[in-house]
Every structure is written in C-alpha cells, then in structure tokens.
Amino acid sequence: MRIKNWDFALLGLGSLVLFGLTVGRDTNREWKKYQKRYYQMEYSQAMARGGKGPMEPLRYKINQIMIPGTDIVDRCTTCHLGFDNTEAGFEDNPYKAHPNPYQHPPEDFGCPICHGGQGLATTVADAHGERENWQYPILKSDYVQASCSKCHQDQELIKDAPLLLKGKELFAQYECLGCHSLRGEGEKDAPDLTNEGDKKRHEFDFGKYDSPKLTQADWQFMHLKDPQVFNPDSEMPNLGLSDEEAKALTIYVLSLTEKETPETLIYAKKP
Amino acid sequence: MAKFNDLIKGLRETQVWRSIFRHGYAPTERNQSLAISSNFFLHLHPAKVRRHALKFTYTLGLGGLSFFLFLVLTVTGILLMIYYVPSTKEAYNNMKDLEFVISYGLLLRNLHRWSAHLMVLVVFFHMCRVFYTGGYKRPREFNWGIGVVLLLLTLFLSFTGYLLPWDQLAFWAITVGTNIASYAPILGPKIRYALLGGNIVGQNALMRFYVLHVTILPVLMGTFLAIHFWRIRKDGGISGPPIEEVGAEEEAAPAPLKTYGLMGLVKGPTPMVEKEPEDTEFTFPNLVYKEIKYAMLIMIILHVFSFFFNAPLEELADPEHTPNPAKAPWYFLGLQELVSYSAFLGGVLAPALAVIGIILIPFIDRNPSGVGVWFSRERKLAIILFSIFVLTAVILTIIGTYLRGPNWGWYWPWQEWPKH
Ligand code: HEM
Numbered sequence: 001m002r003i004k005n006w007d008f009a010l011l012g013l014g015s016l017v018l019f020g021l022t023v024g025r026d027t028n029r030e031w032k033k034y035q036k037r038y039y040q041m042e043y044s045q046a047m048a049r050g051g052k053g054p055m056e057p058l059r060y061k062i063n064q065i066m067i068p069g070t071d072i073v074d075r076c077t078t079c080h081l082g083f084d085n086t087e088a089g090f091e092d093n094p095y096k097a098h099p100n101p102y103q104h105p106p107e108d109f110g111c112p113i114c115h116g117g118q119g120l121a122t123t124v125a126d127a128h129g130e131r132e133n134w135q136y137p138i139l140k141s142d143y144v145q146a147s148c149s150k151c152h153q154d155q156e157l158i159k160d161a162p163l164l165l166k167g168k169e170l171f172a173q174y175e176c177l178g179c180h181s182l183r184g185e186g187e188k189d190a191p192d193l194t195n196e197g198d199k200k201r202h203e204f205d206f207g208k209y210d211s212p213k214l215t216q217a218d219w220q221f222m223h224l225k226d227p228q229v230f231n232p233d234s235e236m237p238n239l240g241l242s243d244e245e246a247k248a249l250t251i252y253v254l255s256l257t258e259k260e261t262p263e264t265l266i267y268a269k270k271p
Numbered sequence: 272m273a274k275f276n277d278l279i280k281g282l283r284e285t286q287v288w289r290s291i292f293r294h295g296y297a298p299t300e301r302n303q304s305l306a307i308s309s310n311f312f313l314h315l316h317p318a319k320v321r322r323h324a325l326k327f328t329y330t331l332g333l334g335g336l337s338f339f340l341f342l343v344l345t346v347t348g349i350l351l352m353i354y355y356v357p358s359t360k361e362a363y364n365n366m367k368d369l370e371f372v373i374s375y376g377l378l379l380r381n382l383h384r385w386s387a388h389l390m391v392l393v394v395f396f397h398m399c400r401v402f403y404t405g406g407y408k409r410p411r412e413f414n415w416g417i418g419v420v421l422l423l424l425t426l427f428l429s430f431t432g433y434l435l436p437w438d439q440l441a442f443w444a445i446t447v448g449t450n451i452a453s454y455a456p457i458l459g460p461k462i463r464y465a466l467l468g469g470n471i472v473g474q475n476a477l478m479r480f481y482v483l484h485v486t487i488l489p490v491l492m493g494t495f496l497a498i499h500f501w502r503i504r505k506d507g508g509i510s511g512p513p514i515e516e517v518g519a520e521e522e523a524a525p526a527p528l529k530t531y532g533l534m535g536l537v538k539g540p541t542p543m544v545e546k547e548p549e550d551t552e553f554t555f556p557n558l559v560y561k562e563i564k565y566a567m568l569i570m571i572i573l574h575v576f577s578f579f580f581n582a583p584l585e586e587l588a589d590p591e592h593t594p595n596p597a598k599a600p601w602y603f604l605g606l607q608e609l610v611s612y613s614a615f616l617g618g619v620l621a622p623a624l625a626v627i628g629i630i631l632i633p634f635i636d637r638n639p640s641g642v643g644v645w646f647s648r649e650r651k652l653a654i655i656l657f658s659i660f661v662l663t664a665v666i667l668t669i670i671g672t673y674l675r676g677p678n679w680g681w682y683w684p685w686q687e688w689p690k691h
Contacts, residue, residue, distance in 0.1 A: 073364070
C-alpha cells in the first residue's frame with residue numbers, strides 16, 4: 001500500500017501510542033498492585049492449609065468507608081485489606097491485622113480519625129500525607145494515642161493510651177504553663193498551645209533538617225529534646241527529658257486540638 | 272478487495288449517503304468547492320483562499336489555535352462538569368476523586384488546566400500577530416474590537432475557572448483578584464460584591480463563578496467567536512498585501528460583488544473574485560488538511576504535557592490562613608505588581624486605559640500601508656509603541672510571578688523566602 005499522507009499517518013500513530021500509554025497507566029493504578037499481592041498471599045495460604053482449585057479471578061475494587069452522619073470518606077482499606085483478617089497472621093503492612101480493631105468498627109470510624117492521613121487518596125504517598133497538599137501525615141505506632149482524647153475522657157484510656165496520660169502528667173510536672181498558655185490558663189511568655197495539634201506541617205520551621213519525611217511528631221519530639229535544635233535563639237529551656245518522656249509529651253502536645261469531632265462518634269454521646 | 276471497493280461504491284450511491292454528502296469524492300474543482308460550501312463545519316471558510324493566507328509564517332496559525340483550544344476546553348470542561356459539584360464542601364473532594372478514583376479524571380483536569388493557561392497565552396500572541404502584520408487596518412477595525420472582547424472573555428473564563436477547585440491557591444487568587452476590581456471608584460466595591468455575592472469568597476462566590484464559567488461566559492464567547500469569524504469573511508478573508516492588478520483598495524468596489532456563486536449577492540468586500548485564479552487556491556484540501564494536522568499536533572503536545580505534569584492542587588481553602596504572598600492568577604500579576612505601587616493607578620486606571628487604548632488602535636493608527644507583512648518598515652512608530660506596551664506587560668508579569676515574595680518584597684529566584 002502506498003501512503004500518500006505521511007504526516008497524517010505519523011500524527012495518527014503518535015496519538016494512538018499516547019492513547020495506549022494513557023489507558024495503560026490508568027488501568028495500572030498503584031493500589032491494584034497491593035490488592036493483587038494480598039489476594040495472592042491469601043491464595044497461597046489457603047493452598048498451604050490444604051485448599052484446592054485455581055485462584056479466583058481478581059476483582060479489583062476501591063474499598064470505601066463513608067462514616068455515617070459525617071462527610072468523611074476514606075479509602076485506606078483499599079490497600080489495608082487485611083486490617084480485619086486476624087486469622088491469616090500476615091506480618092507486613094499494609095496487610096497486617098489491626099491491633100484491637102473491634103472496639104472501633106472501621107465501618108463506623110474509618111481510619112484517618114485516629115491516624116490522620118488523607119482518606120480520599122489511593123496512593124501511598126498521598127494517603128499517608130507525604131505530599132505538600134496534605135498537611136497531616138499519618139500518625140504511627142504509639143503516636144496514634146494523640147487522637148484518643150478527641151472522643152474519650154482520661155479515665156477511659158488508662159489501659160489503652162498510657163503514654164497520652166503520662167504526657168499530660170509530665171506537662172503539669174514540668175510546669176510548662178509557667179511560660180505557655182493552654183485554653184486560657186498559664187502565662188503568655190511563650191506560644192499558646194491550645195491548638196498545637198492542629199498546626200499544619202508547613203507551619204513548622206524545620207531549619208537545616210528540612211525534609212519531606214519529617215512530620216509534626218518529629219518536630220515536636222526533636223524540639224522537646226533540644227528546643228534550640230531548629231532555632232538556636234529559642235528561649236525555651238532544655239529540660240533534659242528522656243526519650244520516653246519526650247515521646248509522651250509529644251503525644252500530649254499533638255493531642256491538643258480545637259477541631260470539632262462529629263458528635264455521633266464521641267464515646268459517651270454515641271447513640 | 273475488488274468486492275470491497277464495489278461495496279463502498281454501492282454505498283456511495285445509496286440515497287442515505289447522498290443525502291448526507293452532497294458532492295462526489297473525486298478531486299475535481301467542483302467537488303473541492305462543494306466540500307467547503309456544503310459542509311456545516313467547513314463553510315466558515317471561503318471555497319478559495321489567497322495563497323498568501325495559507326502561509327503558516329503569516330498567521331502562525333494562532334487564531335485557529337485559539338479556537339482549537341477553546342474546543343478542547345469545551346469538551347474537557349463538559350466532561351469535568353459530570354463530576355464537579357459547586358459546593359464549598361464538595362468541590363475540593365471532587366478534585367481528589369478526579370485524581371484518585373475516576374478513570375482518566377486527572378488527565379481531564381490536566382488537559383483542561385493546561386489548555387486554559389495556553390489559551391490565554393495564545394490569544395495574546397494572536398493579538399500581537401495581528402498587530403505586527405497590520406491586520407487591524409481598514410476594513411478590519413471592528414473585528415479588532417471584537418478580538419479585544421474575546422481576549423477579555425478568555426481572561427475572565429480562566430479567572431472564574433480558577434476558583435472552582437476550592438483549594439488555597441484558588442481561594443486566595445480570587446480574593447486578591449477581586450480585591451483589585453474593588454479599587455475602582457464608586458462602582459468597584461459594588462462590582463466585587465456582585466461578583467462574590469457577598470463581601471468574602473464563600474459559597475455564593477463559588478456558585479456565581481461556576482455559573483459564569485460554565486454558562487454565561489462560554490455562551491458569550493461562542494457568540495463573539497461567531498461574529499469574529501463572520502467578520503473575517505465579510506472583511507474579505509484575512510489580510511494580506513494589497514493586490515496589485517486591481518490597483519485600488521479592495522473596498523473600492525462599491526457595487527454588490529458576485530462571489531463564488533455560492534452565497535448569492537453579498538455586499539462589501541468579498542473573497543477575491545476578479546483577482547483569481549493565479550493568486551488563490553482551494554481551501555479543501557489545502558487549508559483544511561493543514562488545520563487538521565496542526566490540531567492533531569497540538570493535541571499530542573497537550574496530551575504529553577498533561578501526561579507528565581499535574582495541574583496544581585494545594586490544600587483545602589482555608590480563610591483563616593492567608594498565604595504570604597497571596598498572588599492573583601499569573602495573567603493578573605502584572606496588574607497586582609502595579610497595584611503594589613498604587614491601587615487606583617494600577618488596579619483601575621492602567622488596565623482601563625490599556626483596554627480602551629487597544630480598542631482604539633485602528634482608529635488612531637490610520638496609516639493604511641504595511642498590511643500583510645510582518646514588521647513593515649512603513650509602520651516603525653506604531654510598532655515601537657506597541658512593543659513598548661507588550662514588553663511592559665510582560666516584564667511586570669514576570670516580576671509579579673517570579674520576583675515577588677512575602678509582603679510583596681523583592682526576591683531573586685535564588686534567594687530563599689524567610690519562613691514566617
Ligand atoms: C478567543 C480568542 C480568538 C480566536 C479564537 C480568534 C480566532 C481568529 C482566527 C481563526 C483568525 C483567522 C486568522 C488567524 O488564524 O490568525 C482571526 C483573525 C483575526 N483576529 Fe482573532 N481570535 C481571537 C482573539 C482575537 C484578539 C484578542 C484580537 C485582537 C485584539 C483578534 C483580532 C483579529 C483580527 C483583527 C483578525 C483578522 C486578522 C487578519 O485579517 O490578518 N482576535 N482570529
């Protein structure tokens with residue numbers, strides 16, 4: 001065949017290739033990789049336990065929790081598929097079964113209400129809040145305790161959020177309110193801490209340590225250990241805190257918020 | 272193969288086919304004319320155009336490109352409307368949904384955003400092209416005026432679209448932009464109030480901007496585009512060097528001219544009838560193929576760009592946290608820079624004078640020579656004056672975009688902005 005219009009042919013081919021690339025990228029979204037891996041792990045476990053038959057065809061789907069009575073939507077379980085699968089005993093994230101999940105059924109609470117992060121997102125970096133446009137990176141391990149006081153009174157947390165309560169004690173013991181103020185109490189020689197936990201990542205000056213990996217929790221911890229670490233002129237005294245104390249205080253400081261929690265989710269008020 | 276050809280041939284004979292395509296395919300001159308005149312989409316074109324007008328280096332295809340971008344924006348915009356809810360509670364989440372769950376949602380958004388930015392640039396360049404080739408001179412003064420309206424509509428469309436994602440960038444850019452509007456004496460604050468449906472950027476403002484962006488402005492744009500294109504034909508096709516054989520100017524012919532037998536009798540200058548054929552070529556395929564190829568190329572470039580670069584989306588709009596500096600959309604940063612010297616002068620007087628001045632150009636510069644060539648020597652003064660204006664606008668915009676930091680202080684690109 002003789003091609004008369006090479007330029008049309010090339011432009012057409014170019015468009016076609018681009019179209020193909022676009023379709024390819026859109027169908028291979030990051031979260032699918034995690035779902036595939038999860039179903040494969042499930043399948044090989046079933047085989048190891050004596051199951052038979054071929055693997056079911058994969059049905060990719062975005063798992064989405066819409067918390068009743070609020071406009072919170074979260075899709076963390078799109079990747080964190082094993083959060084309620086205590087039987088399997090998967091050991092790696094995002095497949096680990098959640099410690100203690102059933103006190104807070106995920107369909108009522110979702111995940112970001114305790115962990116922060118970006119519920120709507122379906123990529124790791126976005127969901128875990130490592131991007132500029134999401135200022136609340138996820139809280140990990142013990143630091144999650146910073147969220148409990150949104151909905152609980154102290155006495156309900158003695159067993160499950162010990163560090164938070166310890167932080168509160170230390171806060172009084174070290175007389176932080178000798179300089180700071182909190183909900184109208186204390187002195188005005190230092191920044192008010194009433195909504196310290198609401199501050200956005202970019203409101204903190206990380207000085208020479210600036211890196212997208214560092215979160216508010218890192219800032220607070222490092223600042224409590226050495227108040228001059230970011231700003232050598234800081235007038236906050238170095239209290240010589242141990243790591244454990246600094247961690248507890250960090251959790252407490254992060255828990256200071258003025259944001260409203262949806263009424264229906266608060267412990268005593270939950271219908 | 273032979274059978275296939277017979278089939279196609281038979282198909283072309285059917286009544287259905289003939290009712291749709293009213294001309295044959297063979298490349299005869301008659302068919303080439305009919306391809307244009309009997310096609311709704313192509314009949315905007317004359318059946319024949321001057322060879323001069325076909326030269327890419329004359330128009331750089333900028334007018335056509337502006338129109339193509341408008342079409343891309345319309346298509347992507349309509350698709351985006353399917354997902355977008357103009358509510359302060361949902362708009363931002365819709366952006367996230369587009370990015371994270373909707374098939375090709377992010378691509379749509381990128382295409383829409385980048386085309387919008389590009390359109391502002393291209394329409395501006397088109398205006399410069401028309402100026403530097405003297406395309407606004409008699410009889411095209413009016414169409415130049417229509418063009419200015421199109422430029423303003425383009426800017427305003429882009430500006431109203433800017434608010435819709437409801438992120439910090441959107442919120443503060445619109446806050447700053449509408450503040451500029453309020454510096455006008457007496458009317459200014461009222462305009463701002465009417466635009467925002469209140470004194471702050473909130474739900475009412477979002478709704479109004481949405482309605483402006485998806486209905487009022489596009490309809491106006493479509494109307495003025497139609498007038499613009501119609502005028503181009505009525506003004507005798509696009510400009511070019513005067514035609515020697517005829518001697519006098521085109522509009523010297525006062526009597527109705529017979530045009531290609533397609534439109535009947537039309538008043539005024541029409542596609543060169545007496546002057547062909549040496550000078551003209553058939554629009555189909557010469558111009559039409561060029562246009563299609565150009566459109567395909569631009570589409571590929573836009574697609575590649577949108578594939579790799581995401582439209583910006585900052586945090587959710589937060590009226591409590593003013594970014595420092597808060598900047599208007601880039602095409603208004605020249606204005607914002609001027610406003611930083613004097614609100615009234617920069618925000619009102621300068622832009623008003625600029626718009627009025629541009630509209631009046633064809634009536635001030637009445638020197639009829641130099642049409643149809645770039646940078647004609649016969650128009651030195653006009654070209655120098657216009658270039659000074661363009662340069663000033665560009666420099667102010669660059670300063671506002673790249674060299675202004677917190678509190679509108681001067682920062683070189685290599686200087687770091689202080690935190691807080
Ligand atoms: C949405 C924006 C616009 C579109 C889609 C558009 C489209 C076009 C097209 C397709 C042409 C044919 C020649 C060419 O391709 O260059 C043209 C010519 C013209 N445009 Fe525009 N235009 C726009 C804005 C403007 C602006 C901002 C001005 C000036 C202020 C302007 C003034 C003119 C004039 C005077 C002509 C005739 C030029 C000549 O005959 O050489 N247009 N326009």
